[in-house]
Amino acid sequence: MRIAVAMSGGVDSSVAAAVLAEQGHEVIGLSMQLYDVSGQSGRERTFGSCCTIDDLHDARRVAAAINIPHYILNLERQFDEQVVSNFVREYAAGRTPLPCARCNSDLKFATLLDRARGFGAETVATGHYARVVLDGRAGRYLLMRGADPAKDQSYFLFSLTQSQLARAVFPVGDRAKGAVREYARRHGLPVADKPDSHEICFVPDDDYAAFVSKRAPDSTLDGVVVDEGGRVLARHQGIHRFTVGQRKGLGLPSSPSGAPMYVLALSPADQQVVVGPKSALERTTLTASDVNWIVEEPGTTLSVTAQIRHRHPAAPATVRVIGDRQVALTFDAPQIAITPGQAVVFYEGDVVAGGGWIEA
């Protein structure tokens, strides 16, 4: 079977490609050029930077090492439309976006999958730590956590639909990260010891605020920092610089009590950043929209464990359907920093039951 592998140049997708090739599949490596790295569009031009982005180069070296064809697809426009614009819009609206999840469901398993099908590959593999199993009884594809709990990435894949899951392959999902690196070393892949990436790929130096200011200068207005009683404590240069739960960089004069203050909420209507003590960050309820059900949608309620951030330990909760693709969720115990714009993902054991985007 012909399978396309989305190759980022990292060790996980490299091993994914190598494993499939070793299994005898006809593997095509596809790398996505997602943003302009050349500085050609009138920006400052750094000598030698044109099209030598190291990760694409690494992907090509791996493809050559395992003897598969490799192509770089220019998806800059689609990435900008599907992922970057949303990222900027969300920050400007006082929310904290999750671009990796958007990229998975709206680009990798959408545009890239379409391209792959054009090349005769009916499935797309990635290096995600997650698993897909077909539940024959329910007639549904189920998404499961990766076998390595420390590396599980199912949180970022919750928005894949049944038709997308049917065409998704995660060859490293049943392996531990250490085993993946060991495989890469044993097979002589040139990226075996390459460090994992953590930053959001298109934001240089991890400076989200500067990125958003540059992309949307008109929607990033100055405002004030207030306490829960509405008392003005400081001025700020735009709510896109803050995220719920943030403690550092609030620009507050040291409080008499000495108790640290945290961002509790961001209010785009009046450009206010509301701060308060840590105890005020605790909440038990949230609502979510654009919910995607991977198991069959429950009639009324479902008992799950729910995760509100990538690194959040899933906590027991009850999901209640309150409208079309909308749910209200109640945790058994209060959770810290429920953040609009992030995803809430519901689990039944290791199975992703579904998930949605946190509204409030």
Added chain:
Amino acid sequence: MRLTMRVYFDYNATTPLAPEVLEAVIATTRDQFGNASSVHHFGQRAKAVLDEARSSVGALIHADPSEVVYTSGGTESDNFAIRGAADALDPGGRRHLIASAIEHEAVLNTFKALARRGWRTTLIPVDHSGIVDPDRLRELVTKDTALVSVMQANNEIGTIQPIAELAAIAHEQGALMHTDAVQAVGKIPVDVRALGVDLLSLSAHKFNGPKGAGVLWIKRGTRMQPILTGGKHERSRRAGTENVPALAGMGVAARLAIDKLASEAARVGALRDRLEEGILRAVPGTSVNGERSRRVPNTTNISFDRVEAESLLIALDLEGIAVSTGSACSSGTLEPSHVLRAMGLPTHRTQNSLRFSLGLFSTQEEVDRVVEVLPRLVQKLRALTGTTKLTKNTKVFS
């Protein structure tokens, strides 16, 4: 996947070596390692190899060998022609350069570099024919124009430019005339005297010679400054120890081109026409870009409605068929063609066009294979483009 047959239809990008060329490169590498500037036996032997090759390349373009300056290839030759002519001008003299809008990047980006240094540069527009209208040049050239650079044949669509007419117009105003003949040499007769140019670029690997070898032909008496300074190689016109094996290969390739030009042009031209007509007949929604009656015989550039060229290129490669779009960045990603854009084609056609370029080893069997495979691939891609919208690409080509 085991491919039973690989088809190489990208001769305008580069060509495989002719067997005789390969032999010459191997033999020279092995037997003539001397530095051609050395006084001793080894140097003399190497020098003799260069002289022999210089005669052959001179014969190919009807030039005196003493006017043939070796370079590393087409890009260096274009840089040398433009920068060398510009640098030789008196300060306060002519400060204007003209090229066509469909030149190779080697010319266009050299113009941009000189523009940053204060030169005024103008690009001659072309229409959908892909051929420069001499009247357009007449409107643009002035007593301030130092040099006009127009390619003899376009690399993407193959159109042949009226160089002799353009040269006469340039000369009326006292400007130099350069032609980038990289895509013409070996495909059509090239005669520097008949063209009436002052400077002509060619590259060995476009006519079954090795990479890393090229020529700038400089008409005797043309004022030039070297752009590579150093020793007195190439009569002090281009410094650097000569790449003797590659230049020997270029000489052999030149002889082969002279011998086979007429017969190969007819043979390859017939194959190209068979391919072109086959595709137009077999695949609905296709059309040829550029004036068909005035092209080099090996090239066709075809638009496929509702298909992204990038996808079709990859789908073809997976079937063992190597073709090209016009321009590829070094990373291998594709840009909208500046040539098709300059011809005034709508954006979607600058992104749905493929170039097929044939050559010495192309066969009818290969042509028929491509015509057989294409309809299925195009149909599949068109069926899927319903799901992925084709919208205007916002990327700026520079």
